[in-house]
Amino acid sequence: MAPRIGVVLFPGTNCEHDAIQAIERLGGTADLVWHGATSAVGYDALILPGGFAHGDYLRPGAIARFSPVMDTVAEFAHSGGPVIGICNGFQVLTEAGLLPGALQKNRGLRFLCTTTTLRVECSDTALTAGVPVGTELAIPINHFEGNYTCDASTLAQLRDEGRIVLRYIDNPNGSIDDIAGVCNAGRNVVGLMPHPERASDPLLGSEDGVVLLRALLRTADAATPAA
Amino acid sequence: MAASRQFSVQVEVLLRDGIADPQGATIERALPALGLDGVTAVRAGKSFRFDLAAADESDALAQATVVADRLLANPVIEESQVTVRPAGAPV
Numbered sequence: 599m600a601p602r603i604g605v606v607l608f609p610g611t612n613c614e615h616d617a618i619q620a621i622e623r624l625g626g627t628a629d630l631v632w633h634g635a636t637s638a639v640g641y642d643a644l645i646l647p648g649g650f651a652h653g654d655y656l657r658p659g660a661i662a663r664f665s666p667v668m669d670t671v672a673e674f675a676h677s678g679g680p681v682i683g684i685c686n687g688f689q690v691l692t693e694a695g696l697l698p699g700a701l702q703k704n705r706g707l708r709f710l711c712t713t714t715t716l717r718v719e720c721s722d723t724a725l726t727a728g729v730p731v732g733t734e735l736a737i738p739i740n741h742f743e744g745n746y747t748c749d750a751s752t753l754a755q756l757r758d759e760g761r762i763v764l765r766y767i768d769n770p771n772g773s774i775d776d777i778a779g780v781c782n783a784g785r786n787v788v789g790l791m792p793h794p795e796r797a798s799d800p801l802l803g804s805e806d807g808v809v810l811l812r813a814l815l816r817t818a819d820a821a822t823p824a825a
Numbered sequence: 826m827a828a829s830r831q832f833s834v835q836v837e838v839l840l841r842d843g844i845a846d847p848q849g850a851t852i853e854r855a856l857p858a859l860g861l862d863g864v865t866a867v868r869a870g871k872s873f874r875f876d877l878a879a880a881d882e883s884d885a886l887a888q889a890t891v892v893a894d895r896l897l898a899n900p901v902i903e904e905s906q907v908t909v910r911p912a913g914a915p916v
Contacts, residue, residue, distance in 0.1 A: 657899055700901040707847050747844065747902060
């Protein structure tokens with residue numbers, strides 16, 4: 599049976615249909631999970647898509663962290679379920695404490711909407727399973743707060759444990775150590791600023807995001823549905 | 826239950842030392858245009874004010890600190906300063 603992906607919808611999320619379309623194009627099934635939901639039963643993976651959850655008021659993700667669905671997302675993650683945060687979803691996961699660090703305003707204070715080249719740094723996370731280290735992917739970014747930062751000990755830990763999942767080849771936003779994506783200790787929760795779903799069809803200029811989304815579907819297929 | 830009193834709270838949130846503050850730096854770079862060359866160490870932050878019912882001032886400070894640490898500031902990149910005073914007291 600095709601893996602079933604829940605795409606979490608907060609008020610202000612705006613990339614949910616892009617994510618659903620990309621997943622379905624690759625043979626998965628996907629549907630929306632409202633931010634008030636209190637169960638993720640039946641899903642093999644969850645995606646927190648991009649947008650401006652709760653208007654990005656206060657800080658991106660700061661209010662979304664308190665949405666009822668986040669307890670469900672945390673339970674799903676703690677039970678080993680694959681959880682992917684894309685752009686605003688990454689910001690939400692850091693605010694929720696499911697991923698370390700924070701996303702601050704881009705160096706240069708510019709909103710960036712451009713295609714970046716990413717390097718895959720590990721092959722054993724929910725989003726990069728089976729993707730060779732060193733694979734380069736052209737995937738767009740679209741953000742103002744994408745400048746990843748964390749304290750020195752956290753950075754050392756991320757490096758030592760191989761938890762930097764993706765790096766920018768040409769750092770666009772000032773992120774520490776060129777970080778574009780990181781994962782949790784369990785490697786089942788991954789956050790990234792670039793949008794793989796926007797690079798999932800030749801019409802969009804790049805299909806490189808398919809490499810990551812296929813990896814997610816493989817992971818979801820192998821995962822035991824979490825409660 | 827103890828009678829509660831009203832307090833006025835101010836929370837100031839600034840980026841931690843060592844975290845780049847491009848907004849503050851940009852403001853600082855604009856100041857020479859005003860003919861002011863002596864302004865340094867500009868930092869941009871946020872200010873929040875709210876009213877709070879609490880048993881006493883230390884209870885008010887404890888509650889306000891929870892608001893500051895758990896919601897208003899992200900401790901990874903920001904630090905907060907909480908000021909509590911009885912409602913109606915001069916600032």
